[in-house]
Amino acid sequence: MNIYSTLSILAFVLYLIIGTYPLRKERGNLQWSFFLISIAMALWAVSPAVMDALTEPGHAIMIYTLSGIGLCLLPALFLNFALVLSAGDRRMDKAGSLIIIPPIIILFIIISSSMITPAVSMVNGVWQIEIIRNRPLELLLQIYIFGYFGSGITLIWNHARTAPLYHERKISTIIFMTSSLSLIGGWILSSFLPSLDMQTVNLAGQLIGLAGLAGISGMVTLTPPVISPSLAGESIIDKVTDLVILLDPEGRVTRINYRAEAELGIHAGEDWRRFTAEDHQEILEVELEYVKDASRHVKGDYHHELVLIDYVTPGGERIPVKLFISLIKEGPDPVGYSLVAQDQRYTRRLMNRIEKTERSEGVARRRLDEFRVLNEILKDINHSRTPEDLFRTIMKLAGEYLGLPGGWVYIHDGNEPIISGEGSLPLDPSEVLKELGDQSVALVDGFTVAALRHGDETLGFMLFPGQKTNEYDIRLLEAMGTEASSTLKRLFYQEKLVSSLEEKELLLREIHHRVKNNLQVVSSLLNLQSSYIDNPKVVEALKDSQGRVMSMSMIHEKLYRSGNLSDIDVGGYIQGLVRSIMLSYQKPGQRIRLNFDIDDVKLNLDTIMPLGLMVNELVTNAFKYAFPDGGDGEVTVRLKERDGRFILTVADDGVGLPEDFSMDSLTSLGMLLDLGFFLSHLPLIVLAVLGVLLIKLALNSFVGFILGYSARIVVLISLVLAQIGEFSFILSESGLKYGLMDTLTFQAFLSVSLITMALTPFLISLSPRISERVVRSRVHPVIKNGRRYEKPRLKLEDHLIIVGMGITGRRLADLCQEHGIPYIGLDVNPEAVRKARDEGLNVYYGDGTYMSVLRHFNVPEAAVMVVAIADYPSTVHAIHEARALNESMKIIARIRGFENTENLYTAGADFVVSEKREATRRISDEIFSCYGEVCELEE
Known part of the structure; x- marks a missing residue:
């Protein structure tokens, strides 16, 4: 065995050690993926040593093939490692396992098709392997290797920049650098050093691989930093919002947090008296000594109760603090003090605000209770039906809510004053009124006096024994006096109105009675005149006229005899009228039966008058022409109501129309047309x-x-x-x-x-x-707008604009004139404008449906606009144009009926009133609420 084989075996062992070392601390996906890389590198490292020990070429080729399999799988294993590293704690997608498929396919192609055929020979005891090159397969291998290694390096670099923790970013950066340098070194070794022999290149590659794998292994096994007590303490001191100061045993500052340094401007080495208020230094000194002495009798740190003192800033501002003092000990020996102070400035401001809020809530509760009582008082007073009922209510409320036992009410109405109360009035009324003056409540000779004043008119006063000086009682008395005055004025007006109505009703009855008598005189004169005339046609005409006059006379008789002067019972009137005609035209011995089928309805004078004339004509014709021979028969009169209309039927069973009757012979308008x-x-x-x-x-x-x-x-x-x-x-x-x-x-x-x-x-x-x-349409402004508009005579701002000066508009203008509310009236009728101007009203000619006219009268600065036009489309157009000029202005519209109410609200109206009797009152209430006024509109 030569040196190269020995080093290969040593590299194999080192690869296994490096790969299994991370698994000793943690066995996660990252550690197992790194272990697979080390296995592939180990197979590659040990293959030369095993091949040198073999003697058969087939065995050598098999080991060489195993080494090639490890190298071929290495890019895929590296990419898998990069994916696991960048995924972090997240689970890998199942699609990540697909990255192993391309290398397996490449290996299958190489092994099954023998596209790469090695030539093996033994030279000096070392196997020499020559590869028959296959260009397409080499290109495919290069794409695979560079693609997988490049993708892995890119993933690691991206994780090094985007990892959420600094520790992860640091580890990923080092792994990126280590793996990049190793890959670059291997690429340089295989590409630019071809002159070296194969064993030297292989050994150099092993060294580069070991270096890179060792660096990666170190980062994989690197544990994240842990929090030490000293680090935690320093962080807490710097981040806490309280003022933290550490003192040595002599009282000098050794440590101060950022908040205390910013507020107090002190530094290490300064004495604690530097930041403590002069009048509180003795308190803190006593507490420090007390803490130090008390620590000798207890184990561990001694935490004293809080101390309330003031710190002082360099500018002299005092900071109230709640101070907690603790003794710092190392073993049994004290090494200093910790002063933790809570800034009380915000707390004190909050407490002051809470106190103010509580006081405000108390005032609000008292006011609410006062309003409740006041509402009950005003409701009871306003529900009074007569002055006597009002006086009793005042005495009851004064005793119930003010504790006033009895009293008197004095009203000077004309020559005879009204006095209510038990006994005579204890004070002279003139003196009381003189002392009262313009005041609402006054104290006079041991009595409490409340004025009954309506506007500028003093109606009288309320007198109670005792003197009320409480502000709450005085306000209640003022409210009682104001509401009682308004109610009393209303009762007086109501009494006058009832008296006036009774007088008018009496006069109206007398008028109807006199008209009835006059009509009877006319009827008698016609009857008397007919006795002097021999011409039958003239006598018949006078008799017909007499019948018509009698039909009208009976109407007036019904009116003054009935309890209702406006409506008449139709059934009774028609029956009386028909019987009266029958008495005039019925011949001696003739029997005519009358049939009536009349609905129970009542009609006013304007409707009953033409109805009576029609009944008179039809029934007279029936008596005159239906029974020419004086025979018996019957006449039927029927009046039915159908869908708001009346159907009148007059029928008889007489001779009927003549046979030669033709509509063409009539001279009515329809018959005149050819x-x-x-x-x-x-x-x-x-x-x-x-x-x-x-x-x-x-x-x-x-x-x-x-x-x-x-x-x-x-x-x-x-x-x-x-x-x-x-x-x-x-x-x-x-x-x-x-x-x-x-x-x-x-x-x-x-x-x-x-x-x-x-x-x-x-x-x-x-x-x-x-x-x-x-x-x-685009027409000339002069044609579109009409005559040139007059410039307003007063400054227009927060004013009221009334469009349409009919009955409602005139009444609103009168009210505004009376109460001093700035207004402008617009109308398109020059005659109506002239009459209104003659009466002193501020009315101008102008069409309020044009934006130019509205802008001319300064609608953008107006507060309220009332549209009282009878034409519905013009009303909608005026509202739309006005809303476009002024979005905040209150717009009130008056319409006929309720079918178009929603459309007006959609156009921009804020309040819609139907054209009823109370329309002016409702509109005036809305207007005066905008100007803070109270409208009292007489009926």
Whole structure:
């Protein structure tokens, strides 16, 4: 055995030792993967020594083949090691085991196909092996070797940069350097030193492999650093937020943490008195001595109770601290003190804040209790029905919540003052009012006086025995006086209103009674006049007129005799009217039976009057023409309500209509139209209708622009007035009668008139959409906006804008004028604007649906906007434009009905009110809440 064989065996043993050494400490995936690398290197190292000991060529080739298998598997094993190293504590993916497949395939190809055929010969006792080179297989081997080794090196380098722990990054860096140097050395040895003999190259490769594997083994077995007590102590002292100072036995500073150094500005070697407040130095000195003396009687460190002292900064600021003093001992000997101080500045600020919060909560609880009591007081006072009930409530509440036993209420109403209470008033009212002055509560001669004041008017006062000086009691008395004054004023107004209504009802009954008497006088005069006339037709006409007058007279009689002056019982009225007609027209001996089928409904005067006239006409015709021979029969009157409408039926069982009756003989409007002419001249009539509509639209638009109306208003007015009015029928019929027009012209005129009248409802329904399109089109601003807008007379800021000066708008303007709230009213009707300006209201001409108009009246700075326009599309457009200019402004809209409420809210309205009787009150409440005012709107 030569030196090379000996060194090969020694390398084999060293490879096994290096590979198994990491397994002694830990047997993880990393250690086992490293062990597999060492096994492959060991097989490669021992193969020359075994081959030299063999004599058969076949055996030598087999050992050489085993060595080649180890070398071929080495790149795959190295890549597996790199994968395990970079994976860390995570489990390897099963796909990682696939990296061993390519080398196995390559080995199978080499062994099975004999692509590499070695030539073996013995030279000087050493086997010489020559390889028959195969270029394709060599290229495949080189790709595999460089690819796997390169991938492994890359994984190790990446882990060296991205590992979460410094220890792992350090180990990975060293493994990267060791393995890289070993691979580079092996590549240089095999590529650039071909002149050396095979055994020398093999030995040099073993040395390089041993060096690299040993370095990797050292890193694999390197344990992570552990925390030592000294390291932990230093870290805790530096990181703790408390002020930590270590003193030697003489009281000099030996160690100080960052927080204490930053706050106190002290350094090692300074005395503890340097950072301790002068007035607290004696306290700390006593405590240090006490700790030192007490340690002699106990084992271990002695921890004293906390000490409250002040530290001092270099600038003289005192830092209150909670100090914990401990004695540091080494065995039985004391070596120093530890001072751990907690900064109390934030704690004290927090305690002060807690105290303030508790005081605030106490005040809030008292205020809440006060509000609860106040709410109960105001509720009880506001529910009073009469002044006497109000006075009793005041006395009860004063005794319940203020402990005042009884009292008096004095009201000076006109000439006779009202005094409520037990006994006479103990003080002179005039003196009490003089002492009270403008105060809400005053103390007068041992009594407590609370004013009853409504606005600037003093209604009277409440007088209680005793003197209340508590602020809480005074506030309750002020609230009681204010609410009692408002309630008393409301009761006075209510009493006046009831009295006024009773008086008006009495007057209205008298009016109906006088109207009924006057109508009866008229009926009597007609009856008297008919007795002097011989012409039967005139007598019949006077009798018909008398019947009509009597039907109206009976209505007024029903009104003043009923308890309700606004609604009349229809059933009783119709029955009385029909019986009255029967008495007038029934012939002697004639028997007419009356049948009534009338729903139980009540109607107002505006509806019952035309209904009575229609019943009078129909029933009169039945009595006059249904029974011409004076025969018996029956007359039926029926009134039914269907879907909000009434159906009136008057029927009889008389002779009926004559046989020669024809609708063509009637002279009604529909019968005047010649259908043949209409159908034969339909195209001409349609063109005439279009011409009439265009001419009227043009004339109406021209007049509207001359008067200064905006484009939207001009379109609405023009479409509404585009028809030919009903009065034109009278003119056309008169023209036909007197020969001013022929029949054809009359029929054409009549056809055009009827068509325009039929189209008018559709034009009215389409007018909002058409006006909206005109507004959005590109027309001249003068045409779109109308006349030039007047500049406001006051500075506009946080003001109210009222769009539409109808009934609601006028009432809101009056309220704002009365309460001093800045407002601007806008309307498109110049006449309405002029009348409002004459009454002193701040109203201007302008169309509030245009953004330019809204900007002109400074909507971006407005606080509230009320849209009170009857046109729903214009209301939506005005809200949309105003919201675009001012997102924070409160917008209130008034509409008719509730079907479009959600659309208005979507457009940007904050509050929507239906057009009911209480609409103005609800809108005014919203407005005055924005300005902090209280609105008292008279009914």
